[in-house]
Amino acid sequence: MSKADILRYMRTSSKTDNAQILALVDRAIGIIADTAEPKSLYRIFDCNVTQDSVEIDGIVFLSKRLAENMAGCKRAVVFGATLGIEVDKQIKSASATDVALAMALQAAAADKIEDVCNELEEKIINDYGVTLRQRYSPGYFDLDITQQKDFFKLLPLQKRIGLTLTDTYEMVPTKSVTAFIGMD
Numbered sequence: 001m002s003k004a005d006i007l008r009y010m011r012t013s014s015k016t017d018n019a020q021i022l023a024l025v026d027r028a029i030g031i032i033a034d035t036a037e038p039k040s041l042y043r044i045f046d047c048n049v050t051q052d053s054v055e056i057d058g059i060v061f062l063s064k065r066l067a068e069n070m071a072g073c074k075r076a077v078v079f080g081a082t083l084g085i086e087v088d089k090q091i092k093s094a095s096a097t098d099v100a101l102a103m104a105l106q107a108a109a110a111d112k113i114e115d116v117c118n119e120l121e122e123k124i125i126n127d128y129g130v131t132l133r134q135r136y137s138p139g140y141f142d143l144d145i146t147q148q149k150d151f152f153k154l155l156p157l158q159k160r161i162g163l164t165l166t167d168t169y170e171m172v173p174t175k176s177v178t179a180f181i182g183m184d
Contacts, residue, residue, distance in 0.1 A: 001029050001111045009107035028104035035086040036109070036175075038116045039161035042079035042124070043154070044183065049073060054180070059150045063143035066180065069136050073182035077124055077132065080157045081116045082176035083109055091174075109175040117177055124181075133182035138169075145169045151178050 004014035006025050016022065048055040049071055052064040056076060070076060087109050094102035121132055139145040148169045157163040157178075164172045171178070 001032065001108055001115065003029070005111045005114075006104070006107045009110050010103055024100055024104045025108070028101065028108040031090055031105060032083075032087060032108040032112050035084075035090050036112055037084035037086060038081065038112070039084065040079060040081035040116060040120050041155055041157060041160045042077050042120060044128075045076055045078055045154070047073060047076040047182075049182075056180075057154055059153060061138075061143060061147055061150065061180075063136075063141070063147075065141040066136050066143050069133055070180070070182035073133065073184065075183040077181040077183060078151070078154050078179075079117075079120060079181070080155055080161060080163050080176065080178045081113060081120060082161055082163045082171075082173050083113055083116070084162065085173045087112075087175050088173045113175050113177055117179070121181065128183070131184040133184065135177075135179040135181050137177065137179040148178065 003025055007014045007016060012021060045056045047070065049067050052062065052067055054061045054066050054070055056078065091102055091105045091109065094105050117135065124130065125132060136143065138148040138151050146169060148165055152165050163176050166172060
């Protein structure tokens with residue numbers, strides 16, 4: 001985890017020398033490092049990209065921006081990643097007793113899940129010798145969050161990594177990511 005990124009997520013200068021803030025960030029990093037149980041699952045699919053949609057495994061994802069992002073791609077990585085439920089419990093517990101710590105935990109967890117996603121991308125690049133496009137998730141720009149339900153049909157996320165979707169399309173555990181990545 002990167003202190004500078006965590007401070008940025010906290011809307012604090014990455015160059016701060018405030019001992020209390022730095023100690024809080026160190027504490028949050030330690031808690032997240034001790035409780036996170038990173039898991040990820042991915043699959044590579046053939047895809048069909050049109051002007052305003054991407055079709056994967058018979059499911060059409062309507063989004064001009066996603067289609068622009070994946071223009072020219074014939075394959076796509078579909079993945080989910082999570083830090084696990086214990087991170088959620090730590091954040092919830094801190095929210096009731098120490099709002100500053102809760103904010104630092106949120107920031108550290110956000111940075112940690114980004115690390116997990118970046119490591120997965122590096123693994124795919126190394127394993128397949130490909131170039132990857134930018135990640136694109138349900139809820140970004142014009143890809144409606146309701147399409148998260150369709151996304152979950154593509155991978156056994158609940159069974160394999162414990163990631164579920166609520167009726168309001170929120171993921172549980174909350175420190176989780178689902179995304180498409182176009183492959184070149």
